[in-house]
Amino acid sequence: MSYLIPSYILKIKEKNxxxxxxxxxxxxxxxxxxxxxxxxxxxGIAYRGSYTRKFRKRSYRIEFNDPxxxxxxxxIHLNAEYRDPSLIRNKLSFDFFNDLGVLSPQSQHINFTRNDSxxxxxxxxxxxxxxxxxxRGLPSGPIYYAVNNNANFSIMRDEKMKDSLISGYQRALGNDSDNDILHDFINKVNTxxxxxxxxxxxxxxNIDKFLRWLVGAVCSMNNDGFTHNYALYRNSETGLFEIxxxxxxxxxxxxVDGGIMHYKYVPMEGKKNNHLCYLLMRFPEFRNLYKNILEEILETKFTVAYMEDKVISLHEALRPHVLIDPYKRKKIDTFDREPxxxxxxxxxxxxxxxxxxxxxx
Incomplete structure (x- = not known):
């Protein structure tokens, strides 16, 4: 099935x-x-992101009021993908995680027009x-976004005690009692x-899901994904957290700036500043499980043979639209080299x- 790129047309009054x-x-x-x-x-529309809000092409968060x-x-979130010369890395990653059996957001490229521009x-x-x-047919449970590097599963950051063990998280679903559960979880990890x-x-x-997430983060090499760039969900039926x-x-x-990150940059065990990753890798039963999952993925899914059609189909579908993208069309040669x-x-x-x-x- 071809990958369709729908058009979204925003109308906003000048004062707004x-x-x-x-x-x-x-x-x-x-x-x-x-x-x-x-x-x-x-x-209702607002900008989203952190440092990306300073870019010429900004990202948005959209709330639907009627309907x-x-x-x-x-x-929904509309990401500009401004620094990614391929425009596909986010989607490629989420689809990859989904293939690994990790809960992941759905994503879809679109064409965006604002007031006829x-x-x-x-x-x-x-x-x-x-x-x-x-x-996904999953039971309700609290969800937290990891919004800064305090979300490192430790009681410390940069060799200093944190003021709050949950200061790196923003609750998206749940109540105040869930904050106590999250606090207790992080405290137990450390004690x-x-x-x-x-x-x-x-x-x-959920050990299996966590280690599969770790495999995905290590293979795709998200250097920032170990202490933020993730969400936590606690399944109310199992009582287990998933990432x-x-x-x-x-x-x-x-x-993050679009430059080259050397393929050796992220260690095979993940980054030690994620205290939970560090602790899990100290125990043979978890190391062996991680090793088995990683070995399987390196043979089956993290290969050019497996990823080639995914990359090429996204690139070919996006190319006609990149040619008229006011922020990307002058960099079409770079875009064409990205696959x-x-x-x-x-x-x-x-x-x-x-x-x-x-x-x-």
Missing amino acids: LNELRGDVWSNDPVPASLKVENVKYDI KLFSGARE HKGVYLQLESVDDLFLKK IPLPNFPDEISRLI IPWDYDATWGRK EFIFQFIRDRNKYLKKKLANFD
């Missing part, structure tokens, strides 16, 4: 656009309307919220006596990880 531009750091939405496939939605749902969602290709991202769970750690941590997190990837544009060999760049990264990273695995016991 000026209000939006007046404070790029505001998270308060301003009124506007959005037309998709001849259906008009009354919406209140859009394709089963009350909120074409703004180019964006990536629509699904919000991780109660409707995210409902679509469980080591002889008891394997048994007790297995009653707090969900978020904002994975700086991956597949590119840094081979990604393939070479996969080859190099795969070979590097296999070499490291040979001595990983």
Whole structure:
């Protein structure tokens, strides 16, 4: 099936656009309307992201007011993917995680127009919220976004005690009692006596899902994904936390500024500043499980043979739209080189990880 790129048409009054531009750091939405496939939605729109709010091409968060749902969602994110020369790394990553059996947001490229001015290709991202769970038939449970590097599963950051163990998280679903559960979880990660750690941590997190997430983060090499760029969900039936990837544009060999990240940059065990990763890798049962999962993925899914059709189909579908994207059309030569760049990264990273695995016991 071909990958279709729908058009989203935003209409916003000048005074509301000026209000939006007046404070790029505001998270308060301003009124506007959005037309998709001849259906008009009354919406609220705000900028999203951190450092990306300073870019010429900014990202947006959209809330649906009337009708209140859009394709089963009350909120979506439109990512500019401004620093990714391929425009596909985020989607490629989420689809990859999904193939690994990790909960991941759905994503879809779109063409975006604002007040008759074409703004180019964006990536629509699904919000991780109660409707995210409902679509997947999952029980309700608290969801937290990891919003800064305090979300490192430690009681410390930069060798200093944190003021709050949950200061790195923003609750998207749940209540104040869930904050206590999250606080207790992080405290236990840091205080469980080591002889008891394997048994007790297995009653707090879904070990298999966490290690599959770690494999995905290590293969795609999201350097920032270990202490933020993820969400936590606690399944109310199992009582176990699961981790969900978020904002994975700086991956597949590119840094956040679009520059090259050497394929050896992220260690095979993940980054030690994620205290939970560090602790899990200290125990043979978890190391062996991680090794087995990684070995399988290196043979089956993190290969050019497996990823080639995914990359090429996205590139070919986007190319006609990139040619008229006001922010990307002058860089079409770079865009055209990106598939081979990604393939070479996969080859190099795969070979590097296999070499490291040979001595990983």
